[in-house]
Structure formats: structure tokens, C-alpha cells
Amino acid sequence: MGRVRIVEVPMALEIPVGPQHPALHxxxxxxxYVEGEEVVKAEVxxxxxxxxxxxxxxxxxxxxxxxxxxxxxxxxxxxxANCYVRALEALLGMDPPPRAKYxxxxxxxxxxxxxxxxxxxxxxxxxxxxxxxxxxMRDREAVMKAKEILTGGRVLADYMMVGGVRRDIDEVKRDRxxxxxxxxxxxxxxxxxxxxxxxxxxxxxxxxxxxxxxxIVSHSLIGPVARxxxxxxxxxxxxxxxxxxxxxxLRMVTRDEGDSWARMMVRWDETLVSxxxxxxxxxxxxxxxxxxxxxxxxxxxxxxxxxxxxxxxRGELTYYxxxxxxxxxxxxxxxxxxxxxxxxxxxAFVGAYIAxxxxxxxxxxxxxxxxxxxxxxxxxxxxxKRLSLRELAVxxxx
Amino acid sequence: MAxxxxxxxxxxxxxxxxxEMKVGRLVVELxxxxxxxxxxxxxxxxxxxxxxxxxxxxxxxxxxxxxxxxYHLFVIPLRRIVVxxxxxxxxxxxxxxxxxxxxxxxxxxxEVYDLLGVVFEGNPYLRRGFFVPVELAEKGVYPLRKDARx
Numbered sequence: 001m002g003r004v005r006i007v008e009v010p011m012a013l014e015i016p017v018g019p020q021h022p023a024l025h026x027x028x029x030x031x032x033y034v035e036g037e038e039v040v041k042a043e044v045x046x047x048x049x050x051x052x053x054x055x056x057x058x059x060x061x062x063x064x065x066x067x068x069x070x071x072x073x074x075x076x077x078x079x080x081a082n083c084y085v086r087a088l089e090a091l092l093g094m095d096p097p098p099r100a101k102y103x104x105x106x107x108x109x110x111x112x113x114x115x116x117x118x119x120x121x122x123x124x125x126x127x128x129x130x131x132x133x134x135x136x137m138r139d140r141e142a143v144m145k146a147k148e149i150l151t152g153g154r155v156l157a158d159y160m161m162v163g164g165v166r167r168d169i170d171e172v173k174r175d176r177x178x179x180x181x182x183x184x185x186x187x188x189x190x191x192x193x194x195x196x197x198x199x200x201x202x203x204x205x206x207x208x209x210x211x212x213x214x215x216i217v218s219h220s221l222i223g224p225v226a227r228x229x230x231x232x233x234x235x236x237x238x239x240x241x242x243x244x245x246x247x248x249x250l251r252m253v254t255r256d257e258g259d260s261w262a263r264m265m266v267r268w269d270e271t272l273v274s275x276x277x278x279x280x281x282x283x284x285x286x287x288x289x290x291x292x293x294x295x296x297x298x299x300x301x302x303x304x305x306x307x308x309x310x311x312x313x314r315g316e317l318t319y320y321x322x323x324x325x326x327x328x329x330x331x332x333x334x335x336x337x338x339x340x341x342x343x344x345x346x347x348a349f350v351g352a353y354i355a356x357x358x359x360x361x362x363x364x365x366x367x368x369x370x371x372x373x374x375x376x377x378x379x380x381x382x383x384x385k386r387l388s389l390r391e392l393a394v395x396x397x398x
Numbered sequence: 399m400a401x402x403x404x405x406x407x408x409x410x411x412x413x414x415x416x417x418e419m420k421v422g423r424l425v426v427e428l429x430x431x432x433x434x435x436x437x438x439x440x441x442x443x444x445x446x447x448x449x450x451x452x453x454x455x456x457x458x459x460x461x462x463x464x465x466x467x468x469y470h471l472f473v474i475p476l477r478r479i480v481v482x483x484x485x486x487x488x489x490x491x492x493x494x495x496x497x498x499x500x501x502x503x504x505x506x507x508x509e510v511y512d513l514l515g516v517v518f519e520g521n522p523y524l525r526r527g528f529f530v531p532v533e534l535a536e537k538g539v540y541p542l543r544k545d546a547r548x
Contacts, residue, residue: 045528046528046529050529050530052541052548054513054542055541055542055548086421087420090420090421091420213447214446214447217446217447217448217449217450217474218446218447218450218500218501218502219450219501219502220450220451220452220500220502220503220505221502222450231447232474233472233474238477238478239477239479304420305419305420306419306420306421307419307420307421307423307453307455307470307479307481308421309452309479316452316472318452318453318470320453320455320468320470322457330457331455331457333453333455333456333457335452335453335506339505339509340502340505343504343505343508344501344502344504344505347501
């Protein structure tokens with residue numbers, strides 16, 4: 001006669017993914033609750049890198065804030081600065097010269113190229129293709145060089161200024177940029193073919209993390225994530241800014257599959273469009289001055305408010321700037337695309353296998369430094385009865 | 399006073415004032431109690447795949463004793479941002495949550511709660527101290543309020 005022993009088996013296991021290196025080398029914690037191999041709930045916890053940038057902007061002058069906003073995110077710094085600078089120009093009623101508008105577009109499109117190449121490289125690494133990762137990153141370096149030739153900075157550009165840009169290019173630089181674009185385009189076409197044809201990549205990405213257009217819109221998911229599900233939203237088309245209305249090769253890329261593969265393919269196609277746009281800009285650069293005399297820019301901003309949007313590599317980026325006539329802004333509100341995509345997109349993990357979770361996360365192109373101004377828990381799985389199992393497990397009833 | 403386009407006709411009942419904000423954003427001022435009705439009627443008339451909450455901007459206005467909430471909705475058929483602007487009193491700010499109508503409001507509402515202390519009734523996920531440091535959250539400091547010394 002032995003003792004009676006009760007063995008408690010939790011219905012849902014909790015697997016923390018992160019906060020160190022969940023996908024990118026940035027801090028984010030995703031708690032996955034799993035039954036067997038299936039994810040029944042996902043919680044996104046951020047807050048490991050909060051910097052209080054909105055408050056910092058209120059404490060600094062309008063012009064210093066251009067450089068603070070450029071440091072919200074390293075990868076997409078020119079688009080942050082651009083969105084903020086356009087809000088200031090709206091407050092001042094200023095319109096930059098055409099050459100500056102074209103150069104801004106060039107800087108932002110080069111940024112999109114290297115950002116999309118980066119996340120596709122990371123996806124290759126997550127899938128176990130380390131050589132592919134290295135190879136894409138090597139070719140991405142050429143784009144970083146192009147950005148350096150244009151802006152002076154390989155990563156942080158500090159390129160945007162009220163009334164124009166901070167550096168111009170000459171014919172020699174233009175020709176160097178065009179050569180780099182030719183080389184990069186050839187490589188991107190090759191990588192796109194790899195992602196399209198490789199059977200292993202297809203098996204790992206196709207049908208994984210499917211999102212319906214209705215879920216996309218109701219959860220405010222944006223950018224390539226939305227366009228990968230056939231939702232036609234792109235700020236460059238619906239709210240044209242800078243020189244975008246004049247760029248002929250610009251076209252919106254959408255796919256209807258809605259899975260992780262579609263999101264990555266949208267990014268490859270957008271990379272090719274961005275290269276075409278960059279080439280068009282270089283070949284059609286208007287004459288004139290693009291660099292304003294910074295000493296003569298207005299020091300006072302009239303009271304008022306402006307809300308600007310830009311299509312960052314990860315989706316719609318918005319800036320709200322309010323001035324009360326003082327040297328510093330009264331309020332600066334930044335809403336980055338990852339803030340919506342990662343926090344509201346946690347429902348995409350529900351129903352997936354554990355092994356698919358990294359793929360889904362990477363297909364969202366998480367940018368933690370962008371998002372890092374809030375923390376939240378997933379809303380979605382509450383609708384499923386499985387939640388009660390998880391609650392039972394947590395409460396120790398089972 | 400700016401005109402509301404016919405697609406936004408359901409907002410006429412609740413609009414107190416309509417004007418434009420730079421750059422070309424339509425601002426509709428309404429009572430905080432009318433917010434759910436306004437968004438619900440827009441969703442009914444335009445369809446569930448027609449709009450998403452782009453940004454929620456909360457601004458502390460101590461001189462007027464209110465916290466102003468700007469719901470920037472992107473209306474896809476109109477290809478335009480419509481701002482639903484409302485204010486809640488600074489002492490005890492409360493407003494109904496949009497979570498049931500637009501699940502995408504989750505991130506925005508949680509952020510505004512943590513930074514400015516606006517309570518969104520019906521949102522069970524509001525929590526303090528996630529990204530506001532614990533010592534500040536324990537003291538009840540809302541960092542983006544104008545009187546917060548952080």
C-alpha cells in the first residue's frame with residue numbers, strides 16, 4: 001500500500017520568448033501559453049527600453065527635437081525626422097524647394113531598401129539559413145554606403161531640416177549612387193527568387209500566421225503586414241507628401257495570401273519599387289538649392305497644431321505637434337508602426353505552433369526601439385474558451 | 399465651420415463643431431459620452447473594414463482643467479484622417495473604451511492610461527508600471543501631465 005500522490009498537470013504551459021533576442025537583437029518579451037504544441041494565448045510585454053522621448057521633446061526646442069526624433073529608431077531615422085519636420089513646416093506654412101523634396105524621397109526610399117533587406121535577412125536567420133542571412137547583410141551594406149554618400153551618415157542621417165535637407169549631392173555622387181542601385185537591384189532580384197522558389201522557405205512561411213483583411217483593419221495593423229493581406233493602405237498614395245505625387249514608377253504592392261510568406265514577398269517587391277523610385281529621383285533631380293540657410297530659419301513657431309503621416313518601412317508613422325507660441329513644442333505625439341503591429345497583432349500567434357512563433361514575429365518586422373513607449377497584454381484570445389483553461393492553470397485549480 | 403462629407407453623415411448628430419487641422423485633417427468635436435455612438439454609427443454605415451484607429455493623442459491642458467483626447471481615425475474609402483476630438487475633466491478623467499468596436503484601440507488606450515491616467519471604462523488590460531518606472535507608478539505620477547516632475 002503506497003501513498004496517494006496527486007500529480008498536477010497544468011493545462012497551459014507558459015513559455016517566455018525573450019526579453020533577450022526574441023527575434024531581433026532587441027528587448028521584447030512574448031509570453032506564449034501553450035497546450036502541447038499549440039499556442040493558446042500570447043502576451044506582449046515591452047518596457048525594457050523606455051526613453052520618454054515625448055516628454056523630452058516638450059523640454060527641448062523645436063529644432064533640437066528634429067535630432068531627438070531622428071533617434072527614436074536607428075533603422076528608420078530619416079522618416080521620423082521627415083515626419084516631424086513636415087509638421088513644423090505645416091505650422092510655419094513653409095514649402096521646401098522641389099530639389100529638397102526629391103532628395104528627401106531618395107533618403108527615405110534608400111532607408112526602406114535596407115530596412116526590408118534587414119528583416120528578410122533576419123527571417124533567413126530564423127529559418128536556419130545563416131549563409132543567406134550573411135549574404136543579404138553583405139549586400140545591404142552597399143545600401144548603407146549609398147545612404148552615407150547621400151546623407152553623410154551610414155545609419156543616423158540627420159538629413160532633414162525645416163525648409164529642405166542638410167546636404168546636397170553633385171554629379172559624381174549621383175553616378176556612384178546609380179551604380180550601387182544597379183548592383184543592389186540584381187542581388188535583390190536574386191533573393192526574391194530564392195524566397196519565391198525555395199521549397200523549405202515556402203514550407204516554413206506559407207500558411208503560417210494568416211491574417212484576414214477584417215482583422216487587419218479592426219486591429220489597426222498597417223504597412224507591409226496589411227498589404228500582405230490585400231488591404232490597400234499606403235500613406236505615400238493616400239496622403240502624398242514631399243515629391244511622391246511626381247514619382248512615376250511608384251506603385252503599391254499588395255498580395256492576397258495574408259500569411260508570413262506574403263508579408264516577406266511584399267517587402268521584396270517594395271524593395272524593387274524603392275530601387276526604381278530612387279533611380280527615377282536621381283535621373284529627374286530638379287535644379288535649384290536644396291539646403292536652407294539654417295541661421296535664417298524662423299525661431300518662433302506660431303501657435304497651432306499639425307498632424308503628419310509618413311509611410312515608414314514598417315507602415316504608417318504619425319506625428320502630432322502642438323505649438324503654443326513658446327520656443328518648445330507644447331505636445332509631441334509619436335505613433336510608430338510597430339506600436340500598432342506588435343502590440344495589437346498578438347492575436348496572430350493564437351492557434352499557431354510554437355515553432356512558428358518566431359516566424360510570425362519576424363514577419364511583423366518588429367522594431368522594438370520604435371514601439372518602446374508602452375506595454376500591454378493581448379486582448380484577443382479572451383474570446384476563446386481556451387482562455388479559461390489557461391486561467392484554470394494559472395489559478396492552480398487543475 | 400467646415401462641411402462634413404456625405405460619407406460622414408452619421409457624425410452630424412453628435413458634432414458640436416467641425417473644423418480643419420493642418421494638414422487637411424477634419425476635426426469633429428463631440429461630447430465624451432457620444433464617442434461610442436459616433437464610432438459605432440460610422441462602422442455601421444461604412445462597414446467594418448472601412449476605418450481603423452490610427453493614433454490617439456491625449457494632451458494635458460491644465461489651464462482649461464481638461465485632458466483632450468483626439469481619436470485620429472483613418473477612413474479608408476475617403477482616404478482621409480478624421481479626428482474625433484473630445485475632452486475629459488483632469489480630476490478623475492474617464493471615458494468609454496473603444497476596445498469592443500475597434501480592438502486596435504488597445505495599444506493606444508493602454509499608453510494613454512499609463513502616461514496620463516485617463517481611465518478607459520471597459521478595457522480590462524489597463525495596467526500601470528509597465529514602462530513608467532515602478533517607483534513613479536507607485537507614487538501615482540503620470541509623466542506626460544504638465545505638472546509631473548520627471
